[in-house]
Amino acid sequence: MAGIEDQIKEIEDEIQNTVYNKATSKHIGRLKAKLAKMKEEAVNRAMKAGGGGEGYAVKKSGDATVVLVGFPSTGKSTLLNVLTGTQSETGAYAFTTLTVVPGALEHKGAKIQLLDIPGLIAGAAMGKGRGKEVIAVVRNADMIVLLVDVFNEKHVDVLFRELYDAGIRVNVPKPDITIKKTSRGGVRLNAVGTLDLDIEEVRSILTENRIASADILIRGNATQDDLIDAIMGSRVYIPAIIAVNKVDLIDEKDRKKIEEDLTERFGQKPIMISAATGYHMEELKDAIYNALGFIRIFLKPQAGPADMDEPLIMRTGSKIEDVCRKLHRDFVDKFRYARVWGTSVKHEAQRVGIAHNLADEDILQIIIER
Structure with missing residues (x-):
């Protein structure tokens, strides 16, 4: 009987040699789903092999x-x-x-x-x-x-x-796919925007993963591989x-x-x-x-100028809430409002809430309850 690596190679060859079109898409989707499961099994087996090894424990630090x-x-x-x-x-x-x-x-x-x-x-x-x-x-x-x-x-x-x-x-960005398994009703596919996948491809992939009924919501376009990754959940x-x-x-x-x-x-x-x-x-x-998508946020105390020498380093997409959590856990609970100077607001010293998205080189003043 062929080992798992040989079986993986056979499936990869079949996918490679099958011309993708409307008639074969369902079959290819099933093969890809099967291949993903086999690779996941092989990787998990390798990670568990020789158990008891120390591995490399590295404490993360910095930004x-x-x-x-x-x-x-x-x-x-x-x-x-x-x-x-x-x-x-x-x-x-x-x-x-x-x-x-x-x-x-x-x-x-x-x-x-x-x-x-x-x-x-x-x-x-x-x-x-x-x-x-x-x-x-x-x-x-x-x-x-x-x-x-x-x-x-x-x-x-x-x-x-x-x-x-x-x-x-x-x-690659993480695909915006939500999969909710249900006890009955079959597979229901909903999409926001243009989607090239059709329901038969989706059913074929889910069937290979032993999912008979589910509500699927896909925002934006997605490929068979994206759907398989969402099902695996370990990416x-x-x-x-x-x-x-x-x-x-x-x-x-x-x-x-x-x-x-x-x-x-x-x-x-x-x-x-x-x-x-x-x-x-x-x-x-x-x-x-x-x-890394860093942005620099300059903090301004209630009394005095902003510290323009040592910015707070955040990531693109950060909200004021993220800044509060980085500064001190109490800042979120005691937050009242904030004022922002910079490109993320329409006018200087604009008053904003904790969900406001910040931009690079914004000046931020946080007001909390005393």
Whole structure:
């Protein structure tokens, strides 16, 4: 009897060889749902294998946590040392880093925790190498730097595939899908906006997951894969950037070719760097900061000017309530109102409520009960 990895390969081949059209969409949806369950089972089995291992417990700190993900010997440890001053052991051989080494990067007022982890290899999602521990750290990060070197830039494909197989969705928004199982009534599909999925595809996917009756609400468009991810419920959605290291070892022509190739294949321009020489380190810091979606909020006390030197670092989409929780838990309960100066309001010193959305460089004054 074929092992689970062989069965996974058979299904992947069948999906690859089946032309997608209206007549085959239902069948493909069922195969994808079956494949997702099998991969989830394989990953879970790998994570439980050899139970009792310590793993890598890393306490998050700062305004966000960023993990350096790459094959062994791509220069992750050197990069961490350059960006943070942390002394992570380096060497010209694989698996120099045998544990997680944290470092602190301060940039534009933000305190960013960087994690150097053991190299990720093909098969990591299924537990190969130090895949079990490494994947666990990546899943808890706020952002990923995918690091490859100029001689192995094709490793980006492997990294994306391993992260995907481990349930990590890179640079895609979480689909807005609500699934409510019901005891009877079959499958009812409701959509807000244009939806390419039809009810038969949805039923086929749900049937493979042993769901006979459910109310499905999809806001915005969604694919079969999006629906399957929503059913599985174990996916994490993390932004990432691609950095290509050791560019000082090749000429400008080859450097440009690699940059153009990765941009075309992944829809984002990679940061071409040299950790050894410090080339493009500021550009990399800016890319990390921007990918994290930071905004700067300047706090103004009731009496006196705003502190324009040390902003409070928040994330795009933050509300005043989020600021209150970050400052002190009592601020939410005692909140009366706030005044805001900046682009998120129509006029200066506008009075707003706790649900107000803030924008970058807003000045905020919070009034609480005394």
